[in-house]
Amino acid sequence: MISLIIPATWPMWLTLAVACGLLLGLAFRVAATDLLVLSSLAILVLVQDLTGNPSLPTPLDAAAGFGNKGLVTIALLFAVVTGLEMTGGTELATGWLLGGAKGLRSALIRMLIPVAALSGFLNNTPVVAALLPVVHDLAKRINVSPSRLLLPLSYAAILGGMCTLMGTSTNLLVRDLYIGKQHEFGELWFFAPAIAGIPATVLGLAYMIFASKWLLPERKPAVSVSDDPQKYTVEMQVDPTGPMVGRTIQQAGLRALPGLYVAEIQRADGRIEPAKPDQRIYGDDILILVGALDSVVDLRKLRGLITPDDQTRKLEVPAWRRTLVEAVVSPRCSLIGKTIREGKFRSNYNAAVVAVARGGSRLQGKIGDVRIRPGDVLLLEASPSFLHRQRGLSDFYLVSTVERGEVRRHEKAGIAIAITLAMVTCAALDIVSILTAALVACIAMIAFRCCTTGEARRSLDWSVLIVIGAAIGIGNAMNQSGAAGAIAGVLLASASSSPLGTLAAVFIATVICTELVTNSAAAAIMFPIAWSAAMGLGMSPEPFVVAIMIAASASFMTPFGYQTNTMVYGVGGYELRDYVVFGFPLSLLVFATSMVTLSWYYGIGF
Known part of the structure; x- marks a missing residue:
């Protein structure tokens, strides 16, 4: 192993440089997305191997992302969705609602409202996965590019997930961290995030319904049917x-x-x-x-x-x-x-x-x-x-x-829908984990011939899985090197002692961490910082905890801050600037709505 004499903070700066380089590479389409993300992770692992610095990810740390439960669950959900698609189950379940769409605005209204409602009680990843083929067919029927519908689909699922404690895995993580603190503030109410989540969702859906036509590009294939x-x-x-x-x-x-x-x-x-x-x-x-x-x-x-x-x-x-x-x-x-x-x-x-x-x-x-x-x-x-x-x-x-x-196999559509509903119900009621539910559903789809083993294998989008697995490794590196914490600390210091200013700084810092890493990592990084800030101000930590829940899910400006954003990135033919142009106004809208509702509900002043 080679020992290099470099200042103690150099791993943080290296990680930041790699993250910025990745963003630039994605923005200018230097290479395929999966290659760029893998290359970024490889740089960090190579430097760690050469220097032995504990602030950078080891090869074992890098590989851990590809064994992540969420990644394995997404892979299984591809097969489950294939069973729905090959039997026409998705069309049967959604056709009564989406079949009447006459144009882009009508399609958005019929799609976004139920997606947001479902995502409040179900994990939003399978909701988006199940609707991807349906949205493609819908776009073809109303003669618009899928790029006008897929990113709003992802954003609606994210917004809906903000509204309950079980809407996203991030909210459940923050809830567990909150319970882990032995304190006198009591339990979080199931609908605690809804204080800010529901108003943000209503305004966010309205924004997407009216702005999608102007801010999302019409990316048509080179050859049309x-x-x-x-x-x-x-x-x-x-x-x-x-x-x-x-x-x-x-x-x-x-x-x-x-x-x-x-x-x-x-x-x-x-x-x-x-x-x-x-x-x-x-x-x-x-x-x-x-x-x-x-x-x-x-x-x-x-x-x-x-x-x-x-x-x-x-x-x-x-x-x-x-x-x-x-x-x-x-x-x-x-x-x-x-x-x-x-x-x-x-x-x-x-x-x-x-x-x-x-x-x-x-x-x-x-x-x-x-x-x-x-x-x-x-x-x-x-x-x-x-x-x-x-x-x-x-x-x-x-x-x-x-x-x-x-x-x-239309005769199998009812079976495919029943398998999917059973999977969602068992996961939603916490009877089994979503990974277990997806695994059993995948096997059931093949056993009942809703799809074949070959079709299930072919359904795997390896580029999506590689991007998510490598992004988890980069997220861990941001945490491990102290880069994400340093960014959050600077923002908090700038807020001085203002309660509302500190709350805003917590929200903004969490959003930045979410865009740079993953939502769960951002929540884990920001929770102790926000708790300390609340204690220092002599306030209840609950508004800060709710702000983290909302902000950690409010990933609208990059394709890898949230899993559903990554899922639609390639199939929609998007570029990084599409997320920035369409997502930045939505981020501002969610931020402003959250600050107004949280300050009013909890009586937070300047």
Whole structure:
């Protein structure tokens, strides 16, 4: 080990420099987020290994973040959410509310209010995790970028969690620290944080509903589904027992998918009618739709639509093993000149034709009557083995699976929702820990075939997990080196002896620590400082404790101060400046609201 003669405070300055460098790297997109965070942690660990300084994280300390209970819980929740997504459970549970959204503001109102309410009683991480795929589909339906919805989703969950002692793990941590102090001030009321939390949440939701359109960027993908020149013709039958019966095409959401339209409706009595937005659809109607591939895949997520004659149910492969496959008809295909019905795909290939594309033109008539030509692109529902069998034959070429083309198991939706509710209830009532609940729910999703083991594995977003694990290590380094404590001490000293000024300094210092590290670490750092400040002023520590609860959750200006912010960072395509531009006004709003409500309720003066 190399011994270096450097002033005693150098680990603090090194940690601060690494944290600032990380922020700059994220701001300017120097490299991938997970690489930047890992590199920052590696610098601190390398220096500790070379110098042996105890104020920096050891390799064991750095690795501890990746074994954190919260990180493991998030990984398990990805699999739980996959079970909901693959069965259409999330759409079933939220469709009644989000299905009526007509635009961005309507979608925000319908999404943010229930998310904030749920997060007051449930851990906000699984709430956000469960709604990520739903919000993506919602954004597609109302034709806006997901970036307009995902960051408000995270912020609403954070705001709702401020309102009760069990809303976040941070509040529970602070409560435990408060109880650990043997004092005469008594227990904290379950709704103690609501004194500031509820007004801050109401104003914060109003701000996001009205400001999202102006302050959040419209980050659209480089290629939109509506730009796809290849149009598929697809037939779907209205399930007579489904939710679409009696609705108009508009009400059923069939005009909301971009790059897709209903061309004709074939009634049960054989009549064919041109489709209009206000036209009602009934059980057993056959809808002939034309659209791009992604829209056809999304169409199959909608409840109430089935394959005509339900051919897919006759396949000799269970639904949970099937996937969507694109296959281009070869000139040597034995089916050329035959109609799709005559081709007997089920008996010949153990597959069902879902849609047909022939260049950019719409095919006339029913799919079963379309005569197969060389170059036709068929969208098939088949087993994974179809790919291996056909690649060695001459009937098709360019056979490939469709991304996000896993077949939905709608019949399992009720089971997936029941598993999720059981998980949330057990965790919320503290019957078991959220980690245990998530672990059991993950296994149950696979056991009941709501998702497969492969789908659960593929659902893991490793970049998110790496960022969170490494960020925990950096947070510990901020605490261990004294950097976070030094920042907090400077702010408190500037408040002099003013009670309200000291309360404000505690709040601001906690927010800064939260943005630099994690919310739990910030709360742990600031609690003893705030307690000492309250005792020095001869005041009850309760308002300072509540201020820490609110401020430790009020992470709106960086993507790694709070787990839900990190979860939406990559999938929303955000940049660091998006958090600053959209989050800074919200931080000021929460700060001002908290100071006014806490000073009024506890009678704190200048």
